[in-house]
Amino acid sequence: MSAKHFLDDAAHAVVTALRSLTLTNPSLVFDEPNKIIYRHPSSISSSHEKVSLICGGGSGHEPAFAGYVGRGLLTACVAGSIFASPSAEQIRTCLAHRLPADSPGTLVVVMNYTGDVLNFGMGVEKARAMGKAVEIVVVADDVGVGREKGGKVGRRGISGACLVVKACGALAEMGASLEDTARIGRLVGENVVSVAVSLSRTHVPGRPAEEAAEEAERLPHGTMEIGMGIHNEPGCEKLETDLSSVVEKMLAQLLDQSDKDRAYSKIQEADQTVMLINNFGGLSNLELGAITTEVWTQLGKTYGVKPTRVITGVLNGSLNGLGFGISLLKLVDTGLGQNKSMLELIDFPCEAIGWPAPISTQTWEGIYEDIQHKKDSSEETVRPSNLRMNSDQFRKALRSGLEYVIAAEPDVTKFDTIAGDGDCGIGLKRGAEAIQKMLDRTEPTDDVLLAFLEVVRIVEGTMDGTSGALYAIFLNALAHDLRRQDGSTTREITSQIWANALGSSLQAIAKYTPAQPGDRTLMDALYPFVKTLQDSNSTKAAAAAAQKGAESTRGMKASLGRTVYVGGEDWQGVPDPGAWGLSEFLVGLAKEL
Numbered sequence: 001m002s003a004k005h006f007l008d009d010a011a012h013a014v015v016t017a018l019r020s021l022t023l024t025n026p027s028l029v030f031d032e033p034n035k036i037i038y039r040h041p042s043s044i045s046s047s048h049e050k051v052s053l054i055c056g057g058g059s060g061h062e063p064a065f066a067g068y069v070g071r072g073l074l075t076a077c078v079a080g081s082i083f084a085s086p087s088a089e090q091i092r093t094c095l096a097h098r099l100p101a102d103s104p105g106t107l108v109v110v111m112n113y114t115g116d117v118l119n120f121g122m123g124v125e126k127a128r129a130m131g132k133a134v135e136i137v138v139v140a141d142d143v144g145v146g147r148e149k150g151g152k153v154g155r156r157g158i159s160g161a162c163l164v165v166k167a168c169g170a171l172a173e174m175g176a177s178l179e180d181t182a183r184i185g186r187l188v189g190e191n192v193v194s195v196a197v198s199l200s201r202t203h204v205p206g207r208p209a210e211e212a213a214e215e216a217e218r219l220p221h222g223t224m225e226i227g228m229g230i231h232n233e234p235g236c237e238k239l240e241t242d243l244s245s246v247v248e249k250m251l252a253q254l255l256d257q258s259d260k261d262r263a264y265s266k267i268q269e270a271d272q273t274v275m276l277i278n279n280f281g282g283l284s285n286l287e288l289g290a291i292t293t294e295v296w297t298q299l300g301k302t303y304g305v306k307p308t309r310v311i312t313g314v315l316n317g318s319l320n321g322l323g324f325g326i327s328l329l330k331l332v333d334t335g336l337g338q339n340k341s342m343l344e345l346i347d348f349p350c351e352a353i354g355w356p357a358p359i360s361t362q363t364w365e366g367i368y369e370d371i372q373h374k375k376d377s378s379e380e381t382v383r384p385s386n387l388r389m390n391s392d393q394f395r396k397a398l399r400s401g402l403e404y405v406i407a408a409e410p411d412v413t414k415f416d417t418i419a420g421d422g423d424c425g426i427g428l429k430r431g432a433e434a435i436q437k438m439l440d441r442t443e444p445t446d447d448v449l450l451a452f453l454e455v456v457r458i459v460e461g462t463m464d465g466t467s468g469a470l471y472a473i474f475l476n477a478l479a480h481d482l483r484r485q486d487g488s489t490t491r492e493i494t495s496q497i498w499a500n501a502l503g504s505s506l507q508a509i510a511k512y513t514p515a516q517p518g519d520r521t522l523m524d525a526l527y528p529f530v531k532t533l534q535d536s537n538s539t540k541a542a543a544a545a546a547q548k549g550a551e552s553t554r555g556m557k558a559s560l561g562r563t564v565y566v567g568g569e570d571w572q573g574v575p576d577p578g579a580w581g582l583s584e585f586l587v588g589l590a591k592e593l
Contacts, residue, residue, distance in 0.1 A: 001200040001216070002282075002320060003209040010082050010206045014059040018066055018079060024353050028069055031098060034090045035059075037066045038076035038098040047100035051172045051181050052076070054094060055109045055165055057116050058083040060204070061230060062281075064162060064316040067354025073169035074352070075099055075106075082204050082319075083231045085115030091123030095134065105133035105178030109165055109185060111157025112140035113231075133178055137185035139164050141194040141327065143253050144227025144236050146261035155264075156229055159278035159316045159325045160192035163346065166355065170348030174340065184334055188342065191330040193265045195250045198228040198235070198280060198323025205319075226250065230280070230318040247294050248302070250326055255303055265330055269304035272331040274346055277312040280321030288312060291324055309346060309364065313356040385449035385486045387493045394451060395439055397592040402432040404588025408581060416577035419558075424467060424577040431463040431471075432585075448493050449486070453479055467522060467578050470509060474526075477508030499534040506530055517549065520558040522578035525550040529586055543583070543590035550575050550583035 007013040018037055022028045027043035030036070044050065055065040056078035066077040078094045080086035099106060106127070110120045117138060127134045141160030168185045176184075201215050219225055219238065224246050227235030239246060257263045267273060277292045292312050299305045308331065316325075331342045347361040405428050413425030435458050445451050456475045463471060481504035485497050506527065515521040517528070528549040533542035553576040 001203045001212045001322075003203045003207075003212040005203075005205040008206050010204060013205055014079065014081060017059070017062065021066055021069070021353070025070060025351075027071075027351075031093070034093045034098075035079040035086065036076060036090065036094050036098050037069045037079070038094070039069060039071075041100060043071070044075070044100055046175070048102040048104065049175045050100075050103060051176065051178045052099040052103040052106040053109065053165070053168055053172045053181070054078065054099070054106060055161075056080070056086055056091070056094075056120070057111060057113070058085055058231070060202075060319045061317050063314065063354025065165065065354075068162075068165055068169070068352045070350060070352030072173045072348055072350030072352070073165060073355060075103075075172070080115075085113070085119045088119045088122040088126070091120055092126050095123055095127040095132065096130065105135070107168055107172070107178060107181050107185065108134065108136040109161065109168060110136065110138055111161050112138050112154055113156065114153070135178055135182035137164065137168070137182055137189060139189045139192075141189065141192045142196070142227075142229070143193050143262045143264055144195045144229075146236075148261055149236070156233070158194045158196060158230055158327075159276055160189070160194045160327045160329070162278075162315045163192055163274065163276060163327065163329050164188045166348075166350070167342060167345040169350060170345040171336075171340070173348070173350075176336070176340070180336060184336070184342075184345070187332065187334065188329065191265055191332055192327055193254050194276075194278075194325055194327040195226065195253050196228055196230070196235075196278070196280070196323055196325035197224050197226045197246055197250060198318075198321055199224055200282075200322045201228070201232040202280070202282070202319040202321035226253075228323060230316060230321070232318075243291065243294055244298075247291075247298055247326075251295070251298055251302065254326065254328055255305075265328070267303070267305060267328060267330050271305070272308045272343065273305060274309045274311065274327075274329040274331065274343075275299070275307035276315065276325075276327040276329070277310075278316055278325040278327065279312070279314045280319075280323040280325070281314050281317035282320040282322040283324060288324065295326055308343060311356060315354070315356070382450060382453050384447050385483065386488065386490045387448035387482060387486055387497070388446045388490055389448050389451070389493050391444035391446045391451065393592070395444060397589050398455070399436065399439065400592045401585040401587075401589035402436055404584045404591075405429065405432040405581060408584040412577045412581045412584075415574040415580060418574050420577060423465060424581060427463055427465055427468060428581045428585075431459055431468070434458045434462040449479060449482055452482065470513065470522065473512055474505045474509050477505040478502060480508075481505065495533065495537045495539065499530070499537065502530040503534055515559075518556070518559075520553045520556045520576045520579075522576070522582045524553050524556075524576060525579040525583040525586070529583075539590040539593045543586040546583040546586045550579040553579050 019030050021037055022030050027040050029038055029040050052075040054076045058080040060082040068074045069077050076094050076098050078086040078090050108120055110116045124134050124136045139157040139161040140155035142156040142158045145155045164185050167188045168181050171181045223238055223240050225235040226237045253262050279288050334342055409425040409429040416422050416424040438458050460472045478501050481501035515523045517524050525546040529542045529546035532545040
């Protein structure tokens, strides 16, 4: 849990966040005293033919549900304070005064939380007493709460409510009757099941920062909580596990028919489904993508289910919560005929900033043949050389250098976190480990170029970023010059041949970067290594010069690289991470030469 926020006034955050919706969608209106977002009457065509659709609940779940106000979705949303239901008076005001007066009826969709059900229910009854046609659909899709534990209250409503709103919004826009819209809302609710997991509760702006420390004790690092609600409600189980295992358990809660406490929906291989992955709000898009792939893969392998549609994003959030939910909707017959199947309602176009719908029905239903990515057979086979070496010594020295790099990773990462973006050490370690694996699976060769180019291939494939590109350019130039020095007869490679090739590589790399010694880059280690080797023919002396050059970057003002943009003075106390990592490799290499 992170207790850091740009706004510590929760009430101010709610009001200004709601107001922002009118800035991103000019067809919306904000009733600030009642915290109601609603569509401007002029934006609703043929309102006398269209059922009004409203939803709401506590704030903190953005974009739900205020972000779903717009054409093809909600007519209005009533918001409460963070994690607190709006009052019955707010809801009454919305039903009586913020909807088109000529609308043939109103459908209220609400998640199954006591405060929401009571307050929206009271608003519905008041509206009915005034003679208005109003129906209410209560969504309860969370299987984290089983039948026994749910008791009379029943299951909670979580991300499945978004699919209910989507289907009902489409029907309302199409001009369906109130009766049909409500019936389909309930039908979707009956066929959607959801479960969530989180690494931590969320922190509410304005609450004491000490809550973060308390949460770290309640849910330590490495522990996940299945069934955690979107209002910080405790889950059904805490586990020390990984993503694959927790997804396996979540899918079992959703789909295992032998679990009589949770078998709410029977989904089989032949069924069409919609899979929704809901980000609580604190996960990166990178992690969310990896989670989506894991869920999709396990659904297919374990249950034979291939979702017809996949929807991902922050749909029903929980502030900055580090969690996600899985919702599975079984697509069943709506009984409404052509163009009104459940899938068509989910696909129906809408105009609301909270709904992620960049992929059209046409694209989903296209036929795409599998493309096999094969290695280009025209790729030139590496030609052997006449340069020979002691392969055992080469491998021993190379392994020594790689071990030094891997051991230095924590320091390099620390230095790069202070002076850069924190990825240098990890990138060097990844490359080093990949070369180690290559050495383990390949037979030794005394052909210098064949052995060296295999290393270059691994570096190109595993090391990315700026340093990866620099290494690739340098090593390819080195290989090119070794080829140039190759003769027509077999001979042993010498330190002078290496030094000549290294000098040529320095000239080649200068074509692509202006970096020179004194710029606080890896050149501060590479340049003295090459020059010392050329002058002395001593690998150990050259490695010592590289180490000295790397050390000299402490306090050196950067002319290139991300350190140029780093504020403060902390970077002055650490060496350049790229130079340090390279010098460690060279020292390890020289140790065995």
